[in-house]
Amino acid sequence: MPSPLPAIVLPFHDPEGLHFPYLKIITPDLKQLFSQAFIGISPRTEQTQPEWIETLKRDSFFILNFNEAASLPGDHYRSVYQNALAHCAPDQVLHLCNIDRVAFILQSSYREQFLVDIESANQTTNPLLFQRTPAAWATYPANYREIEHLGIRAAEILFGSYVDIAWSHIVLRSHQLQSILPQIKSHDFGILAEVVLLLKGSLQTKDVDWLAWEDPFIFSRDAEELKTERENSLDETNKRLQYLRPIMQILLESVGA
Numbered sequence: 001m002p003s004p005l006p007a008i009v010l011p012f013h014d015p016e017g018l019h020f021p022y023l024k025i026i027t028p029d030l031k032q033l034f035s036q037a038f039i040g041i042s043p044r045t046e047q048t049q050p051e052w053i054e055t056l057k058r059d060s061f062f063i064l065n066f067n068e069a070a071s072l073p074g075d076h077y078r079s080v081y082q083n084a085l086a087h088c089a090p091d092q093v094l095h096l097c098n099i100d101r102v103a104f105i106l107q108s109s110y111r112e113q114f115l116v117d118i119e120s121a122n123q124t125t126n127p128l129l130f131q132r133t134p135a136a137w138a139t140y141p142a143n144y145r146e147i148e149h150l151g152i153r154a155a156e157i158l159f160g161s162y163v164d165i166a167w168s169h170i171v172l173r174s175h176q177l178q179s180i181l182p183q184i185k186s187h188d189f190g191i192l193a194e195v196v197l198l199l200k201g202s203l204q205t206k207d208v209d210w211l212a213w214e215d216p217f218i219f220s221r222d223a224e225e226l227k228t229e230r231e232n233s234l235d236e237t238n239k240r241l242q243y244l245r246p247i248m249q250i251l252l253e254s255v256g257a
Contacts, residue, residue, distance in 0.1 A: 034095070
């Protein structure tokens with residue numbers, strides 16, 4: 001008997017309505033690959049995109065949850081994870097990921113390798129972290145690489161091996177997520193580091209090229225032009241540092257814990 005399809009679990013912050021059209025395009029693919037899509041809608045997205053949200057509500061494939069007005073990104077991750085757990089059997093395979101990356105991958109030259117890799121991941125018993133290869137990293141602006149590698153280097157010291165701590169795709173079973181969710185405390189992007197640290201004893205990794213930089217595709221921009229623009233933007237560098245700060249804080253707090 002074939003294994004049941006996994007579920008995909010997506011925190012969803014799209015107040016400008018940039019990602020919803022891509023979600024519509026890839027929905028037929030998602031329905032072939034997954035049994036359900038759990039989508040956690042951020043408060044700003046709920047306010048600004050009511051028509052798209054109503055469209056999703058009419059499709060039973062999508063199971064939505066909503067977040068309180070003052071909630072933060074880490075709260076949005078945790079609430080959609082909790083919603084998935086409320087609907088899934090303990091052995092259900094879950095793909096925790098981000099819609100912009102999945103939309104990019106499925107419409108790129110990476111598609112076939114992605115399909116092979118996620119099918120293989122569905123058969124694993126231990127949690128699996130997909131992480132960026134050097135080739136994938138080379139597609140990113142230099143300031144992205146340099147800042148995120150500060151966190152990666154800190155995680156490498158703690159783990160004894162390379163770990164892409166600011167991850168964007170982990171595959172695990174529902175009971176494995178259930179075992180760590182009550183221990184997660186972050187309300188911000190520190191949740192990414194917490195998930196990896198809590199899975200540390202059983203986490204496997206696989207390096208993949210398909211975690212290349214998705215923004216040129218999402219924004220319909222020339223890749224080199226956008227890369228140069230981001231590298232020369234102080235605001236963008238500051239944004240990446242703000243993104244890294246809670247992740248580093250969680251890593252530092254774990255020392256000696």
